[in-house]
Amino acid sequence: MVKKQNNEKKKKQVIKSEFYKQLESQKKIAEQQLIISLYSHIDSFYDYKVKVENITDTAWKFYYILLRDLIKINKISKIDELTVNAFVSTRKEAYQKLYSKYGGYKTIERAIATVESENIDGQYLQMQKYATLLRFCEMGFPVERNWDKIQKMDLEEINAYFEGLVANAFIQTDFMQDKVEDLFEDVTRLIEDADAGVDVGLPLNSPLLNEVQNGLPLGHITLLGAHSGVGKTFLTIMMHITSCIKHNEPLLIIANEEERPRYVFNLLTAYINLKHPNANFNKRVFHRGGFTDEEKELLAEAAEYYKNNVQDNIIKFVNMQEFNMGKTIKIIKKYANLYDIKYFILDTLKLDNDTQSRANDQSWLQLQQNMVKLYNVIKPSNLNVHVWVTTQLRKDNRNSKYLEQSSLGIAKNIADVVSSLVLVRMVSEGEKGGKGLVVKRGKRQVILKEDNDYMLFFWDKNRQGSTNKQAILRVDKGRNMVKDIGYTKIDQQLM
Template identity: 50%
Template sequence: MVKAQVKKQDQPEFKQKILNEKSNIEGQFIFSIYKNTNYFYDYELKIGDFSSFTWAFYYQMIKELVQLKDLTVVDAVSVGAYVDTKGDKFKETYNKYGGYETIRRGMKIVEEGNIESYYMELQRYNVVIKLVDLGLPMEKHWDTYSKLSISDLNEVLEGQIAEAFADTQMGDDKVEDLFLDMDGMLKEADEGEAAGLPLESPLMNETQHGLALGNITMMAANSGVGKTFLTTLLHIQSSIRNQEPVLIIANEEERTRYAQALITAYINTHHKDVRFNKSRFIDGNFTKEEWKYLREAAQHFKDTVNSGLVRFVNMSDFSMAKTIRLVKKYARLYDVKYFILDTLKMDNDTGSRVNDSSWLLMQQNMVKLYNTIKASSLNVHIWVTAQMTKTNRRSRYLDQSMIGMSKNITDVVSSLMLTRLLTASEKSADKGIKVYDSHRHRVILDEDKDYMVVFWDKNRQGDTSWQIVLEVDRGLNLIRDIGITQIDNDLE
């Protein structure tokens, strides 16, 4: 393969060594795409990600061949035809770097099945170069660092930084008078600074008293009941209404599903006679009238949701370490105070077999998460959804035992909400549960409608003795407060 020209600007010897190593990886990555152009759309890179002028040039070529020429097979004829459309300076550079012979030799040598490892190596070298530019002693420890993956390198360096600050953090612990600045404390309480973001359900918010910073709120339900449904309507809508930035970390639903849910809720809230069902996003073929309401809703969110207000990341392979890194990054760099993890799972590398050790790891992960978000650390709030065990589907009263090895998970949770749908018998006017509105008047439930009942097993900011009943329409994406009830702690 041609000897690539690497950017040289009187670089220190170690950095030049790293640039040369990175150049080899760049060539392997690029010619993997030449060999199989389907890979182009799998890996997002910019010209600036390449340190070698040569490979940046060949990357720009394959980018134009794939995007502009829709080329699926790279051969001498198609590349030659492309080069003929270019100017003299381009042709001069192309010939200088070896022309098609470089491409042919590169495709022959490279193993395109290794493109994922080439890509990760390229990312790792980009990080190392940035760290070198920041003055970190990468050369001193390169024998160790050179063997680490990008994620392992992140863990090692983050651990070293944390260790460096450990004694300083311990030195911040102060012994103070218990009643110091009583007036200031009372003023903060009067201004509601401890309450945090309110929930969109007034009845639930009266019980929960907001999503207070430095805490974890967990929402648990059986699969398909509506964890994401409630998260969207109770939390995300409140973030938008209160202009409070939030980062959604998802591992089950795609970004479009959340957007579609919010659009559906907007249409049916502002046009009660329309009854736009979110299943229409699956069916398609919108009517002229539907397009009218969809465009109105889309424009509303364009006008009210500024860039960065609601961020979203889809975590294809869940790990608590990646979750914590995201929380730290967006809390520190963008001052985000509210986070959503939808849904809590075992780390992907734990394996499919669930045993005592995997539950122990999950407990440790939750402790790590709490230590990250607590008041003495980042002081942010995270809303976590969790799935209840299938063995408790017929339980009338919900508590933390419904999550399985619950003690391993919920110790650090400040508020644990569990929810289920009301059964037909519970909606009966004669023998059903008794629900009372805010004036303590009995509410008769409609047996043809759906209702959810929300239990609090833990609530450090309020009561746990009453349950909240919500009227829900999961097709129209609507919820409405109905009242409070008390369900006996027994089984059907």
């Protein structure tokens, strides 16, 4: 008890020191600047993790809560006096009194005029820096004694500095830094979680593919690669989007090549031919125009189906005019937090636009780094969402029979952080008719008909299943129809 009292007394002494007060003052400034910058850049609100209880200044704590409520409850897209005042008028009396006490909208207006809101990243890092230093002071670390060094450091350098101090203290010991756990701790709970399907993801709209892929688990990336014209968007629609619709699963499509109508027309076509197999409805009618009465009737039925069976806003779409991974990550953060969306599609992975214009010889490195940034945001310990990413294979191996990670070209390391790498090509004419590929479904051998088109799926990487066999689907990209056919094995060594 005496020891505990001494520790509390020591903590109070630290908190009351002049040095601590200086750090606290710097933290308050950074907090105010960040919160005001968020008022100027509402779209960035979810990019910065700020805990209300950690905001030091009570007035700016209130203004942060006000902004959070405006975004979450009213889902506003911009800030102005009329909008803010109208919202506050709907809140409880105590809420309104605090708003008035702290100066109302005038306080926001004055602060916006004085704060450089474009430096929002720097403000956030400054806030984190001083919050960290205050905690170090409370724990008795020698911050003040080494202030000449520390004050010039950024947050990353401070982290390395104090890690070095701690590591130095243990340098002559055999103490292991990694946590050692009992392997079978909570084994019963782990079994129960597995039984409940905790790790089961959204199934692909193909039992054949799903048997290998085992769904799209949260916290992971699935990378789909194919050459230009093979049908990456076609497969994304038929395997992923239709599955989200079938299972009523919210989805956000982030596109940078195709416009929204193409996705809609593909889904309309898929419904018509599934519901009316003999209609022979081909999506080229959308390019031809001048619909026949029969086509109008079929399209009206399909439109009515989607209107009645797909909840409003469950499938969201954004077309990026200029691709940028930083902007993509912001969109994912926003919609994962604001709308609790768990599944995202990025169609197609590209270099950031500013890199393309510079013709950077190390563009592959940017692609690799961007994928790492993407994974760090969506992984289980962060947002815990799934992202389906499409990418184009290198042009010089269009005739390769066996597809693997090297088919991605110099950017092959983008696959390092993905859970599943699925590579797709069309079955060649020489592989049909039982001449080239031995295809089986169960114990039955299947002959590929020469008049049909087939897609061949390779798994170079698959954390949820095997990679030792390839799947074949029959496809009709004009009528948006797919059918499971069977499995084959291609000897990599002979290709």
